[in-house]
Amino acid sequence: MQWIDGSITSVKGFKASGVACGLKKNDQLDLALIVSEKLASAAGVFTKNRVKGHSLQLTMKRIEKGQARVLIINSGNANACVGETGVTDAKTLASLVASKIDCKPDNVLVGSTGVIGQPLNMQALRGGIEKAVSQLSSDTDAGHMAEKAILTTDLISKEAVVRFPIGEQMVTVAGMAKGSGMIHPNMATMIGVIATDCAVSQPLLATILNRVTNRTFNRVSVDGETSVCDMVIAMANGLSGAGTIQKETAEADKLEKAIEMVCTRLARLIAADGEGATKLVEVRAEGLRSQEDAFKMVTAIAKSPLVKTALFGEDANWGRILTAAGYSGAEFDPERIDIYIGKLKVCENGTALAFDEARAKAILEEKEILIRLILKEGDAWDRMWTCDFSYDYVKINGSYRT
Amino acid sequence: MQWIDGSITSVKGFKASGVACGLKKNDQLDLALIVSEKLASAAGVFTKNRVKGHSLQLTMKRIEKGQARVLIINSGNANACVGETGVTDAKTLASLVASKIDCKPDNVLVGSTGVIGQPLNMQALRGGIEKAVSQLSSDTDAGHMAEKAILTTDLISKEAVVRFPIGEQMVTVAGMAKGSGMIHPNMATMIGVIATDCAVSQPLLATILNRVTNRTFNRVSVDGETSVCDMVIAMANGLSGAGTIQKETAEADKLEKAIEMVCTRLARLIAADGEGATKLVEVRAEGLRSQEDAFKMVTAIAKSPLVKTALFGEDANWGRILTAAGYSGAEFDPERIDIYIGKLKVCENGTALAFDEARAKAILEEKEILIRLILKEGDAWDRMWTCDFSYDYVKINGSYRT
Numbered sequence: 001m002q003w004i005d006g007s008i009t010s011v012k013g014f015k016a017s018g019v020a021c022g023l024k025k026n027d028q029l030d031l032a033l034i035v036s037e038k039l040a041s042a043a044g045v046f047t048k049n050r051v052k053g054h055s056l057q058l059t060m061k062r063i064e065k066g067q068a069r070v071l072i073i074n075s076g077n078a079n080a081c082v083g084e085t086g087v088t089d090a091k092t093l094a095s096l097v098a099s100k101i102d103c104k105p106d107n108v109l110v111g112s113t114g115v116i117g118q119p120l121n122m123q124a125l126r127g128g129i130e131k132a133v134s135q136l137s138s139d140t141d142a143g144h145m146a147e148k149a150i151l152t153t154d155l156i157s158k159e160a161v162v163r164f165p166i167g168e169q170m171v172t173v174a175g176m177a178k179g180s181g182m183i184h185p186n187m188a189t190m191i192g193v194i195a196t197d198c199a200v201s202q203p204l205l206a207t208i209l210n211r212v213t214n215r216t217f218n219r220v221s222v223d224g225e226t227s228v229c230d231m232v233i234a235m236a237n238g239l240s241g242a243g244t245i246q247k248e249t250a251e252a253d254k255l256e257k258a259i260e261m262v263c264t265r266l267a268r269l270i271a272a273d274g275e276g277a278t279k280l281v282e283v284r285a286e287g288l289r290s291q292e293d294a295f296k297m298v299t300a301i302a303k304s305p306l307v308k309t310a311l312f313g314e315d316a317n318w319g320r321i322l323t324a325a326g327y328s329g330a331e332f333d334p335e336r337i338d339i340y341i342g343k344l345k346v347c348e349n350g351t352a353l354a355f356d357e358a359r360a361k362a363i364l365e366e367k368e369i370l371i372r373l374i375l376k377e378g379d380a381w382d383r384m385w386t387c388d389f390s391y392d393y394v395k396i397n398g399s400y401r402t
Numbered sequence: 403m404q405w406i407d408g409s410i411t412s413v414k415g416f417k418a419s420g421v422a423c424g425l426k427k428n429d430q431l432d433l434a435l436i437v438s439e440k441l442a443s444a445a446g447v448f449t450k451n452r453v454k455g456h457s458l459q460l461t462m463k464r465i466e467k468g469q470a471r472v473l474i475i476n477s478g479n480a481n482a483c484v485g486e487t488g489v490t491d492a493k494t495l496a497s498l499v500a501s502k503i504d505c506k507p508d509n510v511l512v513g514s515t516g517v518i519g520q521p522l523n524m525q526a527l528r529g530g531i532e533k534a535v536s537q538l539s540s541d542t543d544a545g546h547m548a549e550k551a552i553l554t555t556d557l558i559s560k561e562a563v564v565r566f567p568i569g570e571q572m573v574t575v576a577g578m579a580k581g582s583g584m585i586h587p588n589m590a591t592m593i594g595v596i597a598t599d600c601a602v603s604q605p606l607l608a609t610i611l612n613r614v615t616n617r618t619f620n621r622v623s624v625d626g627e628t629s630v631c632d633m634v635i636a637m638a639n640g641l642s643g644a645g646t647i648q649k650e651t652a653e654a655d656k657l658e659k660a661i662e663m664v665c666t667r668l669a670r671l672i673a674a675d676g677e678g679a680t681k682l683v684e685v686r687a688e689g690l691r692s693q694e695d696a697f698k699m700v701t702a703i704a705k706s707p708l709v710k711t712a713l714f715g716e717d718a719n720w721g722r723i724l725t726a727a728g729y730s731g732a733e734f735d736p737e738r739i740d741i742y743i744g745k746l747k748v749c750e751n752g753t754a755l756a757f758d759e760a761r762a763k764a765i766l767e768e769k770e771i772l773i774r775l776i777l778k779e780g781d782a783w784d785r786m787w788t789c790d791f792s793y794d795y796v797k798i799n800g801s802y803r804t
Binding site: 310320322332347349 | 452453454480482483484517518519520583630707708711712714717720722724725727728729734736749751752753754792793795796797800
């Protein structure tokens with residue numbers, strides 16, 4: 001496994017582009033196009049929100065066939081909650097792209113992210129599609145542009161590329177994502193795209209994507225919110241030349257590991273780039289009776305506004321961490337829990353320890369912080385990535401729509 | 403039913419005091435004492451947090467007998483997570499008070515609220531108890547002082563008094579509460595005290611307190627947090643002279659209504675005084691299949707940082723309200739939901755309406771805002787009181803401990 005400095009177009013047979021068509025202000029990139037030379041196996045994971053955007057609903061349906069060639073994603077507008085118009089607009093977007101690159105509309109997937117409740121500006125998008133098709137390229141920069149075009153309140157690009165051998169051939173897995181606010185398991189306002197030139201059967205690709213999403217994107221919480229437009233799409237076009245992976249073999253493990261490396265990096269970037277975040281925080285709970293309990297515990301802590309504001313204030317307020325564990329619903333004996341901030345033990349058997357406040361402060365000033373809860377109930381564990389909660393989260397979200 | 407301008411001492415046979423003993427800085431009041439002349443029926447509702455403060459655990463145990471004469475509450479320190487010291491300290495506090503007012507230690511209840519993980523300053527408390535006993539009084543002001551002494555980050559006092567006749571006699575119900583942050587159903591960092599001179603059997607008092615708490619204090623969310631020290635205690639000393647209420651009669655209904663009026667006012671004051679709050683917000687969901695669904699829906703919306711920051715920004719971002727409803731877990735058809743902000747309908751059948759933004763802005767500039775979600779699934783409804791989420795919440799909680 002080798003990290004590559006690249007983009008989605010580092011994968012054989014994938015072209016991309018990112019253009020500005022006027023959905024966002026100030027000529028910002030707002031339309032991304034990703035095209036595989038050849039029909040690819042495709043799988044997706046979608047928001048669990050009962051309310052679903054119109055573009056997302058179209059993509060959910062189309063991906064049932066297990067294949068796709070094109071993914072078109074706009075930012076600036078979620079195409080959600082606008083009624084029949086939204087349904088028609090999503091289909092029109094796909095058809096417009098299909099007509100320009102000689103592909104069936106059924107093989108075009110659509111994603112939209114941004115404000116809810118406003119119809120798409122289709123005139124702008126017609127022009128945008130024209131431009132995006134004309135700029136399709138396999139240059140690394142074209143991939144970078146596509147990634148930038150799906151961002152909303154994100155401050156940093158989120159891309160990751162890994163390369164590894166299968167037999168004589170090199171296989172590449174590349175990912176790109178957006179996500180900053182409205183981020184919580186299942187699935188938050190995130191869009192993720194994983195492209196690979198590996199040849200893999202569609203059912204296996206779907207299984208791997210589900211498992212990896214569960215361990216990576218579903219372990220990120222910025223603000224506890226789950227949005228209506230969130231999806232992770234994987235496309236595998238098989239152009240690496242390596243033989244097709246059909247079953248759970250050693251090659252399948254390699255592919256899964258590569259996808260997990262890519263998704264882990266993207267997930268951590270999403271947490272670190274949480275709206276207003278100044279720190280990346282990993283919350284781990286170990287020694288629980290079941291993974292469900294561990295998940296409940298890390299989720300409650302990662303969501304707690306009091307824990308997150310204390311982290312922003314660089315205050316080793318472990319009482320809030322223990323409090324959140326206590327109301328998480330996880331089964332545990334509060335008199336048999338230890339808490340660590342970094343390597344510093346601050347609470348033993350549920351009771352305060354006299355610790356060095358200066359050392360705690362130094363740990364909390366770091367850009368990355370690990371919080372660990374060690375229990376003695378069993379062997380199960382889980383973790384979640386999150387960020388602190390700052391003035392800027394309030395600022396960004398107090399006036400997003402206007 | 404008549405609102406009275408008074409305090410906990412407006413109830414016959416109750417004395418109170420509030421003093422500063424040095425647990426809080428700058429000579430702020432931090433120790434409250436409430437004493438009934440006569441042994442009273444007593445009932446309590448306690449935090450559902452798995453972690454529980456030492457004072458609270460003592461009170462939970464003592465109240466099992468159904469009677470009490472004294473309630474002593476300190477602020478500035480939660481007496482939680484300090485091990486055996488905390489257990490001993492809680493008992494010592496009760497014994498010290500008991501010895502000074504000729505009462506059994508078993509009839510003294512103890513409450514503590516404030517920072518977790520630091521032992522109580524018992525020396526300060528010994529002096530404080532001496533002072534508090536010497537200042538016990540039935541003056542209205544003594545009740546006000548007691549109320550001030552239980553506050554932590556609260557900015558306003560929370561008191562309510564109601565008077566009503568039973569037969570020839572007038573009965574009084576008075577309440578006082580604290581609560582500002584770490585506020586969420588079951589039970590949040592709140593302490594509530596309800597005192598009445600009504601004569602009522604203990605089991606009925608307990609039943610009424612449970613029901614009313616569920617409709618009032620359990621319908622408040624400031625930040626989704628549930629603390630380790632939270633309790634509502636009711637004491638009924640029977641000194642009004644009216645006959646004892648034994649069963650669910652018309653008199654019982656009157657008493658329940660009076661307690662509910664008092665607790666509703668306190669609950670709304672807690673939401674309005676949420677840390678950093680600029681607005682009191684009531685979220686109502688109507689027309690659901692079950693109350694559980696309605697509760698899930700109002701809870702998700704009242705907890706949503708995105709909804710609450712939009713309210714702070716006075717932005718009619720109903721997409722976030724619908725999104726929170728969508729991930730709440732409530733069963734509903736997203737294409738049959740209407741949303742109102744005040745009297746303004748902003749979403750119909752899950753789809754955007756063109757509404758007057760200026761009018762929406764005017765509604766959102768008010769100090770009290772009603773958000774309603776109208777569904778067509780059934781007859782069940784629920785509501786929750788909350789507040790907006792401002793810079794000041796982050797400021798207050800970024801540096802609470804230090």
